[in-house]
Amino acid sequence: MSTVQSRPIIGAGVNRVDGACKVTGAAPYPMDFDAPGQAYAALVQSTIAAGRIVRIDTDAAEASPGVITVLTHTNAPRLRRAPVSKLGASPPPPLQDDRVLHYGQHIAVVVAETQEQATAAARLVSAEYERADPLLDLMDPRAPQIDDPWGMDHSRGEAAAALATADVTVEATYTTADNTNNPLGPFATLASWDGDRLTVHDTTQWPFVVRSTLAAVFKVPESSVRVLAPYVGGGFGAGLRVWPHVVLTAAAARVLQRPVKLVLTRPQMFTSVGHRPKSVQRITVGATRAGDLVGMDHRSVSPVAMEDDDYEPVASGTAFAYTCPNVFTQDRQARLNIPNPTSMRAPAEAQGNFALESALDELSYRLGMDPLDLRLRNYAELHPVHALPWSSNALRECYEVGAQRFGWSRRNPAPRSMRDGDRLVGYGMAGVSYPWFAMDCHAEATLHRDGSALVRSAATDIGTGTYTVMTQLAAECLGLRLGQVRFDLGDSDMPVAPQAGGSGLTAALGNAVFDACARLVRRFVELAAGDRGSPLYGAAPESVEVTHGRIHPIGQPHLGEAYTDVLGRHELVELTANGYSRPRSRDELGMALSGAFAAKFVEVHVDADLGLVRIARIVSVIDGGRILNEKTARSQIVGGTVGGIGMALFEDTVTDVPSGRIANGTLSDYLVPVNADVPDMDVVFVGDPDRASPIGTKGIGEVGLVGVAAAVANAVHHATGKRIRSLPITLDALL
Structure with a gap:
């Protein structure tokens, strides 16, 4: 056959x-669907980050033209939280009590005959609060701590002892900023009830988790819920959870017994559908003078919302990235009064790879060794944790092909040694080992x-x-x-x-x-x-x-x-x-299951006087197993690389302290790369079909982003001699 x-x-x-x-x-996207007789919903959000609602006044809104109802915690249906999925639980259902846990929390929903009427009336809802001091600082000792809820911390050998006796060590702290997913299409939900049967058009990356969640929340059989999402205008991970506005739309539709449609505004996208959480990472790497890694200790702290369980195991990828006999990784979370974080393209790996690959670059300079040679010397022939052969691994080929196509051998290793007129030129690179995942x-x-x-x-x-x-x-x-x-x-x-x-x-x-x-x-x-x-x-x-x-x-x-x-x-x-x-287990296969691998090579030009960074070119060499369509696969890597450029140089979701308000929650204030910031990209696929998959594929949706930020930072160091350990890299850090 x-x-x-x-x-x-x-x-x-x-x-x-x-x-x-x-x-x-x-192509019909979720916000394009309508239903006969539908009403329109608009959200009212809190203007404090912590406390409780003492009084909420809806009289003016209810008297406003076209308004059908206003739901608050005083009259909303009692709902239960959905069970945990394989990616964790969705946030708690909204409007269940008077507590405020973050700025922008939904405290009411106004439903009217038109969108304009609902939006106007939502502005008329007022609330009085009993304020509490919000926890907004990731390193605040008062913030409740969560220890490794998924059991992903790793320890092998004796990392502390190995690092204490290593010939050369690097110990540093790296930080990454909050980033917001910002797909071009705002998230939208249209909910219709027919008795106990619910039909939902939703912006989701996972129709079945929406179905199971809504069935549990509204206590109906899963077979009674139908979720439709034939086209989704991007998500970058924001569509992997069932957000409170989805539940609110379905609740309003059930109360009114007519279809209800809700479309988030752009500022609401910053507080309602997650974001990549910031991180503070302390990492120590040690090696022999010959460049053999002897120990790595990687610890991270990242934030989570007060009643959420999103988990970003930022340091966990270090455990299997390189051959090293003594490794310790630890991830901790601090509960803060912030909107719920969520997966954002290459979750956890994007942050963790930046710290690891930056630290290895620092180590290479301490050793007087080429950064590429250091990585090749510590390439993991077997899976470092399981000591099994990989189901596929072409990382060595990624390095070699990338170096040849990029012209890495032309690099003068000394910082500030390469120029193009008044611009400092830097070459940087990073390796990527992305974890395997399937369902x-x-x-x-x-x-x-x-x-x-x-x-x-x-x-x-x-x-x-x-x-x-x-x-x-x-x-x-x-x-x-x-x-x-x-x-x-x-x-x-x-x-x-x-x-x-x-x-x-x-x-x-x-x-x-x-x-x-x-x-x-x-x-x-x-x-x-x-x-x-x-x-x-x-x-x-x-x-x-x-x-x-x-x-x-x-x-x-x-x-x-x-x-x-x-x-x-x-x-x-x-x-x-x-x-x-x-998915087959490693015990069935007798080999370690492999995710994608990659090598990223970047050339930057830095204005010596102004500190302005321009990326001149990027080479991405990817081992994604069998590639089913080169054109769409290349587009995936290009898109992910643009996201990596944003993480490296632009994106920073700024929270105002002490209010907890997102200070740059619009696309005019939140910086993302535009055409002028994106160079021509060379994308190459290498490797063999993956033996763990009957069709030989490995996913590449995330691997395009990982490693870009580290390669950019390493290139900036080569160009300027300044080691930047905090993202995004801004002008003030280079002046």
Whole structure:
């Protein structure tokens, strides 16, 4: 039968199958949906960071034109918190008591006949507070501490003793700022009840977690909740949780027994759908004079909201990044009066890699050793924690190919030694070892009498190209042209799929689609093999393949018959098969499961007088296993790299102290890279298909961002001689 195992490492770079509907405006995003008779909701948010509501006055709002109702903690339905998912729990349901835990917390929702009426009335709601002193400082000793809730702290060997006797050590503190996800499309929810059946259009990266959460919160069966998200305008991790505004919209719709629609404003996006939490990291690395790592100690502190359990194990990646016999990692959280943090592209690894790869760069200078040579010398041939061979690992090739394409050998190692006119020139690099992650997934494949196929799964496409690569994969597995296959997603009534996040969807969904298509072909072969009227009578499934919609003996396309012939002879309109994938354990495989690997090389130019940093070029070499579509994969790496540039040079969600207000909560105040900040990028894919995955893929959605900030900071040091240990790198740090 058709198989993907014989495919080359780089798949065809076809155009997106959903591209035309997106560029013509035909793609319906969550905020584009409407329902007959719908009302519109607007949020009222707290103007303090800690305390309680003494009185909330809704009289003027309720008397405002078009207003239907105003829900506050005094009259909102009593709701229960949803159970924990595999990525943690969603935030507690809103409007359940008078407490205020962060600035911008939802304290009321106004529902009116039009959006304009709801927005105007929301401004008329007033609240009186009993204020408390908010905890806003990550290092405040009063902040309640949380120790490693997921059991990811790591210790092997004797790190403290090894570092005490190391020939050369680097000990430093690195900090990263709060960043806000800021997808271009504001998050939106449209909720409709029909008795106890709830239909929700939502901006989500995980329809099934929305379904299970809303079912638990409103005490209805999961089968009574349908979540639709055929197109999502970006998320970067913000769509992985069920936020309070989603629950509020559904609650208002249930109270009113009519559809309700809510669209967040841009400032509300800064307080309502998460952000990448800041970090303070203390790291010590030690080595022999020859450059062999002997010990690493990496400890982080990051914030979490007062009643949330989002977890960012910032230091955990250090445990498996390099060969080192003595390693200690520890992650702690401090509870603060802040909006709930959440995953943001490359969560935890983005912050932790910055500290680790910066510290290794510092170590290379202490040793008088090329930074690339230091990493090559400590490349992990086996998984450092499990002492098993990797299911795939081309990090060494990433380094070597990247260095050659970048021209690393032209680098003068001395800081401030390279110039281009008045600009200081710096070369920097970083290695990336991204953790493996996958979940169970289901898919369904159907072949119709007209020879077309429909493949379905309840995943989402947040712009990563899922529609396209799954259409490609299904077409190849079924032996059909691309135009004969339609892939549908974004509906919780479809087969169960995991989230679009954690670089885990492509492998999980791809393997499920592969399995569904293989089972579908097998069903056709079994029908034909048992039919004396078929030229495939008696054929074994392993003896045939499918090309151009025809099942035939391997290598003999002129024999056999078409799918449509089999359906017609058996008087069938269609034939369907269900597929399933589950992640295999290292015990089953006898090898360590590998995420993506990468090497990043950056050239920066720094104005010697003004401290202005410009990135001249970036080379990213990626081991992502089998790449299903080179064009969409390259776009993933380019997009992630732009995010890395933002993290390195621009992005900083500023909290005003002591009010707790986000001071730059608009796109005019929150800096992100624009075209002028983004250089031409060289993206290269290397490596072999991953042996842990039937289709050989590894996710690459996150790895494009990781390592960019460290490579930029290391290049800035090479250019200027100044070691910057805090992100973002701003002008004042270089003057």
